[in-house]
Amino acid sequence: MAQQVEAARRVPLNRDRVLRAAVALADDTGIESLSMRRLAQELGVVPMALYKHVANKEQLLDGMVDVVVGEIDPPAGGSDWKSVVRQRILSARRVLLRHRWASQVIESRTSPTPAVLEYLDSMIGMFRAGGLSLDLTHHVMHAMGSRLLGFSQELFDDSQSNASRSVDAEAQAVARRQMAGKYPHIAELAMTAAHDEESTVGRSCDDQFEFEFALDLLLDGFERLRQQGWTSANRPTKRPA
Amino acid sequence: MAQQVEAARRVPLNRDRVLRAAVALADDTGIESLSMRRLAQELGVVPMALYKHVANKEQLLDGMVDVVVGEIDPPAGGSDWKSVVRQRILSARRVLLRHRWASQVIESRTSPTPAVLEYLDSMIGMFRAGGLSLDLTHHVMHAMGSRLLGFSQELFDDSQSNASRSVDAEAQAVARRQMAGKYPHIAELAMTAAHDEESTVGRSCDDQFEFEFALDLLLDGFERLRQQGWTSANRPTKRPA
DNA sequence: ACCTGAACACCGTTCAAGT
DNA sequence: ACCTGAACACCGTTCAAGT
Numbered sequence: 007m008a009q010q011v012e013a014a015r016r017v018p019l020n021r022d023r024v025l026r027a028a029v030a031l032a033d034d035t036g037i038e039s040l041s042m043r044r045l046a047q048e049l050g051v052v053p054m055a056l057y058k059h060v061a062n063k064e065q066l067l068d069g070m071v072d073v074v075v076g077e078i079d080p081p082a083g084g085s086d087w088k089s090v091v092r093q094r095i096l097s098a099r100r101v102l103l104r105h106r107w108a109s110q111v112i113e114s115r116t117s118p119t120p121a122v123l124e125y126l127d128s129m130i131g132m133f134r135a136g137g138l139s140l141d142l143t144h145h146v147m148h149a150m151g152s153r154l155l156g157f158s159q160e161l162f163d164d165s166q167s168n169a170s171r172s173v174d175a176e177a178q179a180v181a182r183r184q185m186a187g188k189y190p191h192i193a194e195l196a197m198t199a200a201h202d203e204e205s206t207v208g209r210s211c212d213d214q215f216e217f218e219f220a221l222d223l224l225l226d227g228f229e230r231l232r233q234q235g236w237t238s239a240n241r242p243t244k245r246p247a
Numbered sequence: 248m249a250q251q252v253e254a255a256r257r258v259p260l261n262r263d264r265v266l267r268a269a270v271a272l273a274d275d276t277g278i279e280s281l282s283m284r285r286l287a288q289e290l291g292v293v294p295m296a297l298y299k300h301v302a303n304k305e306q307l308l309d310g311m312v313d314v315v316v317g318e319i320d321p322p323a324g325g326s327d328w329k330s331v332v333r334q335r336i337l338s339a340r341r342v343l344l345r346h347r348w349a350s351q352v353i354e355s356r357t358s359p360t361p362a363v364l365e366y367l368d369s370m371i372g373m374f375r376a377g378g379l380s381l382d383l384t385h386h387v388m389h390a391m392g393s394r395l396l397g398f399s400q401e402l403f404d405d406s407q408s409n410a411s412r413s414v415d416a417e418a419q420a421v422a423r424r425q426m427a428g429k430y431p432h433i434a435e436l437a438m439t440a441a442h443d444e445e446s447t448v449g450r451s452c453d454d455q456f457e458f459e460f461a462l463d464l465l466l467d468g469f470e471r472l473r474q475q476g477w478t479s480a481n482r483p484t485k486r487p488a
Numbered sequence: 489a490c491c492t493g494a495a496c497a498c499c500g501t502t503c504a505a506g507t
Numbered sequence: 508a509c510c511t512g513a514a515c516a517c518c519g520t521t522c523a524a525g526t
Contacts, residue, residue: 042519053519054492063519088466096459110354138473146469218337225329227464228387232379283500294500295511304500491526499518507510 019051021059025069029105032070037107042066067111072121074108077101081128087136094129095150148219260292262300266310270346273311278348283307308352313362315349318342322369328377335370336391386460 027049032040042063046053060066079097081090102108112122126147133143268290273281283304287294301307320338322331343349353363367388374384 041517043517052492054521057520058491088470092463092466110351113351136473138469139476139478141478142469142472150465222333223465223468224391225333227468228379228383229329231383232377235380237380237382282498284498293511295502298501299510489526491524492522493524494522496521497519500516502515503511503513505510505512507508 019049019055019059021069024049024056024059024066025073028066028070029073032107033105037111068115068119071108071112071115071119074101074105075119075121075125077104078125081132087132087138090136091129091132094132098125260290260296260300262310265290265297265300265307266314269307269311270314273348274346278352309356309360312349312353312356312360315342315346316353316360316362316366318345319366322373328373328379331377332370332373335373339366389460 024045028040028045031045031048042056043053045066046056049056056066060069078101079094081094083090115122118126129150130143130147133146134140138146265286269281269286272286272289283297284294286307287297290297297307301310319342320335322335324331356363359367370391371384371388374387375381379387
């Protein structure tokens, strides 16, 4: 332990070491006690040294989110779309259970990090590959965003609007093209929403409708189970406590 | 405006005025800029004056949550259970949209406030009155907790475990009886979980199973829509932008 | 040119000194 | 007995002074 600290002090600080130390500290002591000063102390450096690798605390938190999201397993190919999506989401859940501060931090970000966008993009791709229409995939992503994906509803909307706020039109177009290159499925979805026959400029999508879509889907499911006299007796084998 | 501030200064401070001012300040300037010092300034008092009405900032946040949850409409009787639940949840959503900081604060509480417990209790009561079995209601509440209820999955579990941590057995029993009096439906549910044939002491419930229940319910719903060639063309009338 | 100690403007909360 | 100014132990971040 003391040896590790010694060794760590000798290795020159870099962004990756800063982020991993921050994740470890948050895992161990909780996100509320993660401070720039405490983190610096843990790394055996003066607080100011951190500011060479992250612009500020917000960027540190962004970086920590990317580390965590990077731990989610890549999609496993082969089976039907439901199994593939299911496996991926269960992997994400395991990751978020390992880093219990992560959901809260992800939801607190004002705009999603690249790693989060990549995760969402590949998730959309899995639905599309499974044969779901663009239209259905759009609403499905919103419904999943509730909490099963690990973060909140509004995140998905913001990936568009926040990035393009207070920037001139030309820069926006460039950003959009860059985005389409990196995240084709997100771009495809955004495009459809924009070309919607009833849409006015920048309408994007109807939050209220998305919310009710998820709600009604669940409620109808509950009612169906109710009518069938559903019971949890057919629960999978439980490991003993 | 200046008159209001003058008048407010004359009225003696009480807990209710402190909480309402805190809610208004969070609504206006965001939760991150709500500080004890700033709130005191807004009320025209010295920071220390607040500590006569709330023990600390955590208790202030608890009180703010109760104010917000108190704004949710009471259940409207009469119709089928789905309409009743639907209306209530849509009311809760409207409230949380008015106070955009609230979800985050509710999820950050270490144990649920009385108002939140009351809200959950009456929600359970609505499902039970609709004819859902205790068993089904249990899983339904977990599935709803995802995000549609406005706060996270784990909250519901903690209402039991957190309250009874590091307290002797006798005090626990008293607390349980008090709880059963105030929140009969929660108590009923907790009881069933405890008497589950396979349960060991304090097993409460299988988080993993609850998560997958919600997940599979949604996924099966998506697949059904997919097979039906679902489209959002039958969307309700949209108000123009 | 690079690094960093001291300082700034905050924060929640305590406590002793004042009335 | 009550109230509160000053103080404490923090925080993120700036910046000028040092090498």
